[in-house]
Amino acid sequence: MTNHDEASAVRPLTLAWASRHLEVGERIVRTDALHGGITAEMRRLTIGTRDGGTRALVLRTFVDPFHVERAEDSLNRETGALTQLAGTDVPAPGLVAVDPTAAHCEYPSLLMTHLAGRSVLNDEGxxxxxxxxxxxxxxxxxxxxxxxxxxxxxxxxxxxxxxxxxxxxxxxxxxxxxxxxxxxxxxxxxxxxxxxxxxxxxxxxxxxxxxxxxxxxxxxxxxxxxxxxxxxxxxxxxxxxxxxxxxxxxxxxxxxxxxxxxxxxxxxxxxxxxxxxxxxxxxxxxxxxxxxxxxxxxxxxxxxxxxxxxxxxxxxxxxx
Incomplete structure (x- = not known):
């Protein structure tokens, strides 16, 4: 597995937890930090698939002490929302796994599908x-x-x-x-x-x-x-x-x-x-x-x- 930079490295317990939620024959081959989050660390995980291709997941991890205290509530809310949104016309991520109390990870974490596209903050258009x-x-x-x-x-x-x-x-x-x-x-x-x-x-x-x-x-x-x-x-x-x-x-x-x-x-x-x-x-x-x-x-x-x-x-x- 390769990292795009130092900040993109996933902690060992969290990496093992995320790996357990992949499909048979898949593995995490790359991690990249995603920027723009205020309350949590965001990473893109590139998954190597059985057929030699790749797909992506997104990992949200709460590490700041202030937000860790509130992470269980936040992650339970997000889990509920993503569950409710599945099957609707609203293009939201799909829930893969959640560890709201850090029972398996170093910090409270959520794993979800990756959506195409990017945020656009400039004035043009x-x-x-x-x-x-x-x-x-x-x-x-x-x-x-x-x-x-x-x-x-x-x-x-x-x-x-x-x-x-x-x-x-x-x-x-x-x-x-x-x-x-x-x-x-x-x-x-x-x-x-x-x-x-x-x-x-x-x-x-x-x-x-x-x-x-x-x-x-x-x-x-x-x-x-x-x-x-x-x-x-x-x-x-x-x-x-x-x-x-x-x-x-x-x-x-x-x-x-x-x-x-x-x-x-x-x-x-x-x-x-x-x-x-x-x-x-x-x-x-x-x-x-x-x-x-x-x-x-x-x-x-x-x-x-x-x-x-x-x-x-x-x-x-x-x-x-």
């Missing part, structure tokens, strides 16, 4: 991708699983919001006041809960961005039951930080154009939109780093903070 993202999210929200996932969680409170340096203080104070109120009533939907460009894979045939298509939706560790507005708000925030505030506002329009239904009242839409934007204020640095590693070097923490400020202010001006 964005208008086309916005519509594809919207249609895909509408399809996710249309699912009616036999067993509902647990209710959504929001951890950000008015006291944990981090107002960016130089931000519009009045707009942020008003936004914080919005989330002091109880959550609006909503009709529940199956949520991805981290639906954003980094978790969507595209086939991008050159040289025509207009020919793009979605090949996969990954990272279902936070799958939940809750308001469609919350998933839309999360994707909108990410688009605003990646491409500019106007694109965040554009996504909710595209979602409705694709047949999605959002809260009828502007005040309710504002609540969910602001809640997600303010939640991002607590982790701007963690969000920006994988984007830079993926080639968006201009997205420094300061640039992302400025875009977040502009986006929260735009939400307050548009819906407030």
């Amino acid at each position: 964005l208008e086309t991708r916005i519509h594809l993202l919207a249609r895909q999210l509408v399809a996710i929200h249309a699912l009616r699983p036999a067993k509902r996932p647990r209710e959504y969680e929001t951890l950000t409170t008015a006291d944990t919001v981090v107002t960016p340096k130089g931000a519009d203080a009045a707009a942020w104070a008003a936004a914080v006041d919005v989330i002091r109120k109880p959550a609006p009533p909503y009709e529940g939907r199956f949520l991805h809960r981290d639906f954003q460009p980094g978790n969507v894979l595209f086939d991008m045939p050159p040289p025509r961005p207009a020919g793009a298509r979605i090949t996969g939706v990954v990272d279902w560790a936070a799958a939940s039951w809750g308001p469609a507005d919350l998933d839309v708000a999360h994707c909108s925030t990410n688009l605003a930080l990646l491409h500019g505030p106007a694109w965040g506002l554009r996504f909710s329009e595209a979602y409705e154009e694709a047949g999605g239904v959002l809260a009828a009242a502007a005040s309710e839409r504002l609540y969910w939109g602001v809640r997600d934007g303010l939640a991002c204020s607590e982790e701007v640095q963690q969000v920006a780093q994988p984007w830079r590693e993926a080639g968006r070097a201009e997205l420094t923490t300061r640039v992302v903070e400025e875009r977040l400020d502009a986006y929260v202010t735009a939400l307050m001006d548009t819906l407030g």
Whole structure:
């Protein structure tokens, strides 16, 4: 077996565990680190098949102490989501094996099938991708699983919001006041809960961005039951930080154009939109780093903070 680099090496117990879940006559011939993950290490495992060919699997491993403590819940959620998604039209990975308590591996781990495609974070062809993202999210929200996932969680409170340096203080104070109120009533939907460009894979045939298509939706560790507005708000925030505030506002329009239904009242839409934007204020640095590693070097923490400020202010001006 060969490794692409030092970071791609799989720990011995985990390697043995993964090997036990291969088909007869198969073996792991190569491991490669996948970049972009925030909460877990991601690796692509190249499997040598009996007929001399290869196939690929993906290994997710939680190693950071903070996330290891929460890994059992995250992996059980993802296992449930992938099981529910099997056989649907949503292009999600197939579950191969899971060790949520590290009973067999050095750390909690999940093994799943590898999906073709790649995440696309640049500006070129964005208008086309916005519509594809919207249609895909509408399809996710249309699912009616036999067993509902647990209710959504929001951890950000008015006291944990981090107002960016130089931000519009009045707009942020008003936004914080919005989330002091109880959550609006909503009709529940199956949520991805981290639906954003980094978790969507595209086939991008050159040289025509207009020919793009979605090949996969990954990272279902936070799958939940809750308001469609919350998933839309999360994707909108990410688009605003990646491409500019106007694109965040554009996504909710595209979602409705694709047949999605959002809260009828502007005040309710504002609540969910602001809640997600303010939640991002607590982790701007963690969000920006994988984007830079993926080639968006201009997205420094300061640039992302400025875009977040502009986006929260735009939400307050548009819906407030």
